[in-house]
């Protein structure tokens with residue numbers, strides 16, 4: 001409460017950290033949200049903007065938005081699907097020399113991303129890992145610990161309301177990359193570049209990875225709900241969201257963005273979906 005009182009008396013302070021949103025206060029005559037209920041009191045507001053990453057589900061539930069989405073198929077028929085799907089993003093680091101991927105001209109390499117339908121064999125046991133499509137990405141580790149990257153994520157086989165998002169990431173007792181990831185990713189590295197052959201023992205074991213919360217078509221949603229709540233559900237598209245904040249701010253001030261329009265929530269009901277990719281990654 002003290003922090004909120006400080007805020008009220010000092011309007012210059014625009015960002016207050018460490019405040020947990022628990023719910024929303026609604027107006028009596030309209031759907032609009034009139035206040036944000038937090039663990040430190042209620043903040044009255046005219047406008048709410050939500051960008052909650054993997055916690056999009058929680059905010060969606062707080063706003064009592066539908067648990068399912070109706071999607072118009074190519075056949076013209078309506079199909080119903082769960083609103084959110086959790087995917088587990090698997091990442092790790094192989095402890096090779098920091099310059100292991102340096103290019104012949106001495107420069108840093110680009111991020112390498114490979115999707116393949118070639119059968120993938122274990123670099124260690126030579127057994128078949130998969131003959132289905134697989135994908136990996138890798139780049140020098142930002143902390144110089146070797147080469148960092150990941151594989152295509154897997155779908156968490158639970159209704160979205162049953163998924164324990166917290167504790168998140170490396171704190172999670174439930175969602176961590178496994179030995180199978182180690183074998184698959186290191187073998188895929190060896191498949192892509194010979195220099196990784198016989199290096200899987202250098203994989204740095206330890207907690208890694210994290211959950212992502214995907215929309216029904218795995219593309220982001222940018223839209224207004226309950227009159228004055230703007231939601232950015234990024235569906236794990238990460239850096240591709242750079243610049244979105246400015247577009248959203250303009251939309252809130254009344255200037256609709258042609259770039260954001262295709263990402264409205266009603267695209268599902270209208271059947272105006274984005275093209276489906278063949279990649280094993282939901283965001284490619």
Ligand SMILES: Cc1cc2nc3c(=O)[nH]c(=O)nc-3n(C[C@H](O)[C@H](O)[C@H](O)COP(=O)(O)OP(=O)(O)OC[C@H]3O[C@@H](n4cnc5c(N)ncnc54)[C@H](O)[C@@H]3O)c2cc1C
Nearest residue numbers: 019020021051052053054055089209210234236237238239
């Ligand atoms: C393992 C992993 C690796 C990734 N690697 C990459 C990468 O290499 N490149 C890339 O571009 N993207 C990457 N991404 C995706 C990227 O992290 C996300 O797309 C991006 O962080 C989403 O940004 P956001 O601001 O929408 O949400 P977030 O960054 O998730 O921020 C949401 C915030 O909401 C807060 N919050 C949640 N609940 C509440 C509440 N009740 N009250 C108040 N605050 C709350 C959270 O604490 C958090 O700070 C990766 C994701 C994962 C999981």
